[in-house]
Amino acid sequence: MSLKQQYINGEWVTAISSETRDIINPFNQEVIATVPEGNDQDAKAAITAAREAFDNGEWSSTPATERGAIVRKIAELIERDKEELARLESLDTGKTVEESRGDMDDIAGVFRYYAELADKDGGELIDSPVPNGISRVVREPVGVCGQITPWNYPLLQASWKLAPALATGNTLIMKPSEITPLTTIKVFELIEEAGVPAGVANLVLGAGHTVGAELASNGDVDLISFTGGIVTGKKIMQAASVNVKKLALELGGKNPNIIFADADFDTAVDQALNGVFFHAGQICSAGTRLIIEESIHDKFVSALVERVKKFKLGSGFDEETQMGPLISADHLAKVEKYVETGVKEGATLAVGGRRPENPDLQKGFFYLPTIFTDCTTDMKIVQEEAFGPVITVEKFRTEEEAVKLANDSIYGLAGGVWTNDIAKAERCVAKMRMGTVWINEFNLYFPHAPWGGFKQSGIGRELGKLGIEEYTETKHIFQNLKPEPINWF
Known part of the structure; x- marks a missing residue:
């Protein structure tokens, strides 16, 4: 592919430094595009x-x-360019093209949802404390928004930020992950085609420590919306204090999936796999902590292992592929390190735990789906995000113990409960400290439901009406229709 460019003030431009970065296909390590490598100077221009x-x-x-x-x-x-966008997303991330097509439908849905909300908030009248007064509350755009998106769902996460920011009248600078920028570049071409004025939406490509750091610390930026790792999120919080920016942070999760013995067994097994192994487990809401009632533990694990052994790994463009590669060599090494740590900590490796032997997969960043049993909450592999195709399994005997295990985490993004006892499910949900909890479901989201976490999973919400409120400021306006002297002095 030819050089893809940045979009600043309505113009497609190269980096001020003229530096570039090659974008690598994680399936075979081939260069699929070359893009500008912007830095803080490009960010300042935007x-x-x-x-x-x-x-x-x-x-x-x-x-x-x-x-x-x-x-x-x-x-x-x-929607018009769905196939091209899906192809780019699969090239960029390694995920299956079928999954990417589904992402494009979701992304178009997000833009449609916020398009419909754009003119639905006309403010509200509230009671005046004095006669002849009008008291009203309105919402106004925050101003200049810095938006930083991750590599796992590049365009989906971008849509969650772009659509509400544009609908509410803000201007913005987006920095996609430096390793998966292709679909974001393409959607900025569509933003230009749709008629968004110059300077309103700007795209800067480059690393987090240059472009991202400038967005977080620059006093002309009024809001930072960031999706990514907790370490980077904490740095952004510190940098944003320069002008007390508004913050919207989604910092990942280590998400529990509680399986009670009275759940529909086959469905729970299937959804436990679906909850983790899409996109090779590189999902912030993946249900990587399985918490299984002791009486069905062994049977459940055996069923998982048998299913996992049959997974088809391969190219995202092969219709038979169920799971693609990890995103990069560095990330593959990180996942391998977590698995090594799990073994050292005393967890039992039930399946996986290595790279595949298939010679057709050796050029890609593949890792076998992995399941650990005999896990406890004091283990690093239970507490930290491996962000790969790795499940840890814990046991419980009582409902109270299940909830206690689920809450034993610095994270609080999402969780699940599987049971046919609805009263039991509701008791658990009421005590689980997470932003989203599914009952007999996992990893379902949609534009009109808010998304975000408790505890160190972040601040604020995306999607839903709360997602649009993140991009507005509340203003109270009081008008005295018949002003008179007070005669106090």
Whole structure:
């Protein structure tokens, strides 16, 4: 592919430094594109463009109905170019093209949802404490938004930020992951085609320690929305204090999936696998902590292992492939290190735990689906995100013990409960400290339901009505229709 460019102030530009980065296909390590390697100077140029565009008021003062129409147009263009976007996403990330097609449908749905919400909040009137007064509350755009997205779901995560920011009249600078930028570049072409004014939406490519750091620390940026790792998230919080930016942080999870003995066994087994092994486990909401009632533990694990042994690994463009590679050599090494640690900690390796021997997979960053049993909450592999195809299994005897195990984590993004006893499910859900809890389901999300975590899984919410509120400030306006002297002094 030819050089893909950055998009700043309505222009497609190379990096100021002229440096570039090769984008690698994780299936075979081939170079699939070359992109600019921006730095803090490129970020500053984009921030200046976004600041000027917001301050001149063209976009924020555009009627909300018109902004919504443009956001809806972006959804239509995504649907038009669905196959190209899906192909790019699979090349970039290694996931199956079938999964990528599903992502594109979800992404178009996010833009449509926020297009419909754009003109639905006209503010509210509240009681005036004095006669002849009008008291009203309105929402206004935050201003200049820095948006930093991860490599695992590049365009899906971008849509969660782009759509509400544009619908509410903000300007923005997006920094996608430096290793998976291709679909984000393509969607900015669609943003331009849809008619978003110059300077409103800007795209800067580059590393987190340069571009991301500038977005977090620059005083002209009013909000940072970041999805990624907890270590980086904490650094962003510190840098954002320079001007007390608004923050929206989604920092991952170590998500428990509780299986009671009275659950539908075959469905729970199937969904336990689906909850982890899509995209090789590189999902922040993956149900990587299985917490299984003791009476069915051995049977359940045996069923999982038998299914896992039959997984078909391969190219995302092979219709028979069920699981693709990990994203990079560095990430593969990280997952391998976690597995080594699990063995040292005393967990039992039930299946996997190594790279595949298939000669057709040796050029890619593949790792076999892995299951550990005999796990306890004091183990590193139970407490930390491996972010790969690795399940840890814990046992419980009582409902109280199951919930206690589930909550024993610094994270609180998501969790699941499998049981045919609805009263039991509701008791568990009420005590589970997570932003999303599924009952007899796992990893289902949709645009009109909020997404985000408790504890160190982050701050704020994306999706739903709360997702659009992240991009607005609340203003109270009071008008006295008949002012009179107070005569206090």
